[in-house]
Amino acid sequence: MRRADRLFEIIQILRQSNVPLTADSIATELEIGKRTIYRDIAVLMARRVPIRGEAGIGYVLERGFDLPPLMLNVDEVEAVTLGAQWVIANGDRDLSRAALSVLAKVAAVMPHDLKCLVDDPAVVTLPRHEACRSNLDFRKLRRWCRESRKIAIRYQDKSGAETRRTLWPFMMGYVTGCQVVIAWCELREDFRVFREDRIKLVEFFEEQFPISAAVLRRRWMQRQANRLMGEST
Numbered sequence: 001m002r003r004a005d006r007l008f009e010i011i012q013i014l015r016q017s018n019v020p021l022t023a024d025s026i027a028t029e030l031e032i033g034k035r036t037i038y039r040d041i042a043v044l045m046a047r048r049v050p051i052r053g054e055a056g057i058g059y060v061l062e063r064g065f066d067l068p069p070l071m072l073n074v075d076e077v078e079a080v081t082l083g084a085q086w087v088i089a090n091g092d093r094d095l096s097r098a099a100l101s102v103l104a105k106v107a108a109v110m111p112h113d114l115k116c117l118v119d120d121p122a123v124v125t126l127p128r129h130e131a132c133r134s135n136l137d138f139r140k141l142r143r144w145c146r147e148s149r150k151i152a153i154r155y156q157d158k159s160g161a162e163t164r165r166t167l168w169p170f171m172m173g174y175v176t177g178c179q180v181v182i183a184w185c186e187l188r189e190d191f192r193v194f195r196e197d198r199i200k201l202v203e204f205f206e207e208q209f210p211i212s213a214a215v216l217r218r219r220w221m222q223r224q225a226n227r228l229m230g231e232s233t
Contacts, residue, residue: 004111005073006030006040011049011061020058072110077117080106085125090174092138136196138172141181144204145169148213151183154201155194162200163187170213171220184209184216191220 013026023037030037041059045051053059072080080102087099107118144151151169156162167183174180178195185192 002113003040003043004113006032006036007044008073010037010040010044014051014059014061017060020053020060022056022058026059072114074114074117077106077110077114078121078123081118081121082123082125085121089125090179092179094139136199136202138179138196140204141169141202142172145171145213148208148211150205150207150209152203152205153181153194153199156198156200158198165192165194167192167194168209168211168213168216170216182220184211191216191223 009030010026013029014021023034023041027034027037041051050062051059052062084099084103084106088096091099103118107115110118141151148168148170150166152164152166154162154164166186167181168186169181169183171182172179173182173193178197180196181194181199183192183194184190
């Protein structure tokens, strides 16, 4: 484990404890030598991390201490990079641009030994074989989901039949090869998932639906969880 990662882990261990921790207990958790812990604690104190205590008694991190927001370890940097790559490969144009911007900002503040994980990643998301050709305004759809506003769509099912639906959209979903709108459908009086490639027209209304999008998301997620529980029993 690199020293930077060790120092971060020591702070995290102390932060999560309500009692003094000895060097022995910290060393056991990190699977390293006790002398290394003594040296690392001394380094942290020299850097003005507010740790109180001494060898043989235990160490305590004073409450209120916070780390810089982007002190990430290797796995966390790779997770952020992989997630951003997935959005670049699968999201709509605006989200893809936002993900590129996120990667640039992360790389700009990373130390040199971590920056390469963003600039030259060993874990990647492959792009879709076919780019999204939809003319839907996904940025506006996401905004309507956040603001609990109604839309109307003309929707074509897998047999080619078209219907007009008034929806309460509350979530955008991204599945392999397709984006979806998850909404309460007034026609069916139930939750429905609509594939973006079958939505032929969208009308945006200023009218807000009577139940907030946050409540609908919770209800839909609970239904999905119940369904999974039922399938597993």
